[in-house]
Amino acid sequence: MDDRMKSEQQRWKNKIASSAVKRHPERKELFTTVSGKPIKDLYTPADVPDFDYLTKLSFPGIYPFTRGIQATMYRGKLWTMRQFSGFATAEESNRRYRLLLERGQTGLSVAFDLPTLMGYDSDHPLAMGEVGKCGVAVDTLQDMETLFNGIPLDKVTTSMTINAPAAILLAMYIAVAEKQGVKPNQIGGTVQNDILKEYIAQKEWIFPPQPSMRIITDMFAYGSSEVPLWNTISISGYHIREAGATAVQELAFTLADGIAYAQAGIDAGLEVDEFAPRLSFFFNSHNDLFEEIAKFRAARRIWAKVMKERFKAKKERSWWLRFHTQTAGCSLTAQQIENNIVRVTIQALAAILGGTQSLHTNSKDEALAVPAEEAATTALRTQQILAYESGIANTIDPLGGSYFIEKLTDEMEEQAWDYINKIDEMGGMIAAIERGFPQKEIMEAAYRYQQAIEKKEKIIVGVNEFLMEEEEQPPFLMIDPEVERAKQINKLQAIRQQRNSAKVEECLKRLRIAARGKDNLMPFILESVKAYASLGEIINVMREEFGEYQEPSVF
Amino acid sequence: MNSYKAKIRVLIAKPGLDGHDRGAKVIARSFRDAGMEVIYTGLRQTPEQIVTAAIQEDVDVIGISILSGAHLYIFPRIIELLKEKGATDMLIIGGGIIPEIDIPKLKQIGVAEIFTPGAHTTEAIEFVKQRLRGK
Numbered sequence: 001m002d003d004r005m006k007s008e009q010q011r012w013k014n015k016i017a018s019s020a021v022k023r024h025p026e027r028k029e030l031f032t033t034v035s036g037k038p039i040k041d042l043y044t045p046a047d048v049p050d051f052d053y054l055t056k057l058s059f060p061g062i063y064p065f066t067r068g069i070q071a072t073m074y075r076g077k078l079w080t081m082r083q084f085s086g087f088a089t090a091e092e093s094n095r096r097y098r099l100l101l102e103r104g105q106t107g108l109s110v111a112f113d114l115p116t117l118m119g120y121d122s123d124h125p126l127a128m129g130e131v132g133k134c135g136v137a138v139d140t141l142q143d144m145e146t147l148f149n150g151i152p153l154d155k156v157t158t159s160m161t162i163n164a165p166a167a168i169l170l171a172m173y174i175a176v177a178e179k180q181g182v183k184p185n186q187i188g189g190t191v192q193n194d195i196l197k198e199y200i201a202q203k204e205w206i207f208p209p210q211p212s213m214r215i216i217t218d219m220f221a222y223g224s225s226e227v228p229l230w231n232t233i234s235i236s237g238y239h240i241r242e243a244g245a246t247a248v249q250e251l252a253f254t255l256a257d258g259i260a261y262a263q264a265g266i267d268a269g270l271e272v273d274e275f276a277p278r279l280s281f282f283f284n285s286h287n288d289l290f291e292e293i294a295k296f297r298a299a300r301r302i303w304a305k306v307m308k309e310r311f312k313a314k315k316e317r318s319w320w321l322r323f324h325t326q327t328a329g330c331s332l333t334a335q336q337i338e339n340n341i342v343r344v345t346i347q348a349l350a351a352i353l354g355g356t357q358s359l360h361t362n363s364k365d366e367a368l369a370v371p372a373e374e375a376a377t378t379a380l381r382t383q384q385i386l387a388y389e390s391g392i393a394n395t396i397d398p399l400g401g402s403y404f405i406e407k408l409t410d411e412m413e414e415q416a417w418d419y420i421n422k423i424d425e426m427g428g429m430i431a432a433i434e435r436g437f438p439q440k441e442i443m444e445a446a447y448r449y450q451q452a453i454e455k456k457e458k459i460i461v462g463v464n465e466f467l468m469e470e471e472e473q474p475p476f477l478m479i480d481p482e483v484e485r486a487k488q489i490n491k492l493q494a495i496r497q498q499r500n501s502a503k504v505e506e507c508l509k510r511l512r513i514a515a516r517g518k519d520n521l522m523p524f525i526l527e528s529v530k531a532y533a534s535l536g537e538i539i540n541v542m543r544e545e546f547g548e549y550q551e552p553s554v555f
Numbered sequence: 556m557n558s559y560k561a562k563i564r565v566l567i568a569k570p571g572l573d574g575h576d577r578g579a580k581v582i583a584r585s586f587r588d589a590g591m592e593v594i595y596t597g598l599r600q601t602p603e604q605i606v607t608a609a610i611q612e613d614v615d616v617i618g619i620s621i622l623s624g625a626h627l628y629i630f631p632r633i634i635e636l637l638k639e640k641g642a643t644d645m646l647i648i649g650g651g652i653i654p655e656i657d658i659p660k661l662k663q664i665g666v667a668e669i670f671t672p673g674a675h676t677t678e679a680i681e682f683v684k685q686r687l688r689g690k
Contacts, residue, residue, distance in 0.1 A: 114572035114623055126601075129628030130572050203574025203598055243577050330577075334672040367672045368654055369624075443580055450581050454675045463673040481625065555580040555587075555595050 035246035086111035111135035121536030132484030244446020252419030276318035294408035296354025
C-alpha cells in the first residue's frame, strides 16, 4: 500500500469515522460472525499485504483451486441439485424420488431411517417407534429394488447418507444396477461412509475405530477397481456444524478427518492417487454469508496443499476438494416458518458463491418434521431461481479479490491449520477423538452460541426478537412408525421364507472368516446381499467379530 | 421436593436410536450451571434403562431429549414404567423436534412440559424451579 493511501486511511479512521462514531455510536461494541469471529468495520488493501495472486488464488481449475476446481465452473455445468429425501417404505420414497426427478431435480439423495443407519432390521426391538420415521427403511435387497424401481441407474447419480453400514448399501446398489443391466463401472454416486464425524458429532456409530477404518479402506480399494465413478466417502463437516461447531471448527475437523482417511488408505497399502480422486466432502452452509464463502474457499486451498505437499499426490484430481453442501438445519426456526425460506436462500447463495458441486436446500418445515411435498418443492425452486434468475452463476468466484473475502479466507485457513497441527500433535484424529477433544470443543461452542442467543447478543428473527402470535402449525407429513413397522416386518418375513437359507448361511460364514482375516470385505458383502441376507444379519456378523464402540461421554 | 435435599437432581436422558445430542448436552450443562445436580445417561437408552437410572439416582426431574420422531412411543413407555415402579412423583419434561399437535397428547399422559426448538434454557430452568417449589 502506498504512502498516500496509508495517510488517507489514517485520516478516515482518526477524523472522519471517529467523528461519525461520536455523533452516532455504532450499534454494537463488537461485531461478530455467526461463529463469534470478530469482524472489522472496513477491509482494505492493508489487510492483504503482499497479496500474491498466483499463490493465493490462481485461476479456476489451477492449483490451489481457491477460485474453484473446474476451469469454467457453473458456466460449463450448474451444480447438481440434490435434495435429500426418504421416508416410510421404499414404495413411498420411490414415488417421492420420481416426483422430484420429474420436477427438475438432477440427482438423488437417500435418507435412511434410524434402524437402517444403526444396522438393525425393522423387526429388532430397538427399532420400535423408529421404522420409516426419519428416512426410508431398508432391510434387504428387495427394498432397494423397490426404492429404485423405474429409475435408470446409469443416468441418475445417487448419494446415500449411510455410514457404519455403508458397505452393505453400496453392495445393494451395485446389485440393483446389475439387475437393471447396468454395470458397476457405469454407476455414479456417493456413500457418506464417514465414521469419524459420527464419533465426533452425529453419534451413529456401530464398530470401534480400527475395524471401521478397515471397512472404509476396503471400500476405497474395491471402489477404485470395480466402481470407479463412485465416491467411496463423503467427508462431512455438516454434522459437526449441526452439533454446534463454529465455521472454523467445521473446516478444521473435517479436513483433519480427511487427513486421517488418506493416511489410513496409504497405511493399507494403497497408492494415494488410486483413491484420493474419489474422496469427496460435504459441508454445512449457515446464515453468515461471507464467513461461509470464505470457509469453502479456504477448504479448497488447504486440501490442495495437504494432498500435494503432505501426501505427495501427483494427479490433479487428487488435489481437488469436491464438495456437496446442505443448508444449515440447525439455523431453521420452529417459529414463523416462512422465514426459513429466506434463510435457506442466503445459505444456498453462500454455497454457490463458494463453488459447491452439489446442493441440498432445506425445506421450511424441517425444524418441525420431515418435509411435506409442497415445502420440498419450494426448496428445490429456491435453487432454480438462484441458478436461472439471479445471475450469480454467470461468472466464476465473483467475490474473489474482495479485501474482506480474501482476508477472511486467509484467517479461516490459518485458524484451521492451528487445529490440524494440534490434532497431529495428539497423534491424529482417532487419538483426538478418544481423548474427547473435538467433542469438547464443539460442546463449548454450542453452549456459547445458545448463551449468545439467550442474552440477545445474537438476534434470531421470530425467536428472540420480532415475535408474534403464531397461527396454527401447517399440516405435516405424519408417519406412523407402527404402520410402517408392520409393513416392513411382513416384507422381511416373506423374504426370509422365500430365500435359500443355506446359501445365506454360507455367505455369512464366508463373510465372518473374511472379517477375521485381511481379505477385502466388499466381495463377501456383495455375495451376501445378493442372497438376500438382511442388513441386520450382515451387521450382526461384523458386530460379533469387530465389537461395538463405547463413547467417552462429556458435557 | 424433600427438605433434606439441597440441590434439585435431574436426569437428562437420550432415548431411542437418534444420536443428535447437542440439545441434551446444552440443557445438561445449563441445569448444572443453574446449580442443579445433573446426571446424563448417554446415548441410546431404552425406556427401561432410563427409569432404572432415575430411580437409582433418586432424581426430581427427568428431562428427555428426542429428535427422531419416536416421542409418541418413548414418552408413554417411560411413564408406564415409572407407574409400575411406583415412582410417580418425578417431574417429566421433554425437548426436541416434537410437532405442536403431539404436545397435548404428551401432556395428557403426564409430561409436564415440552420445550421445542427456539426455547430458552432459562425457560426450562425457571419451569423446573417453579414446579419443584410448589411440592
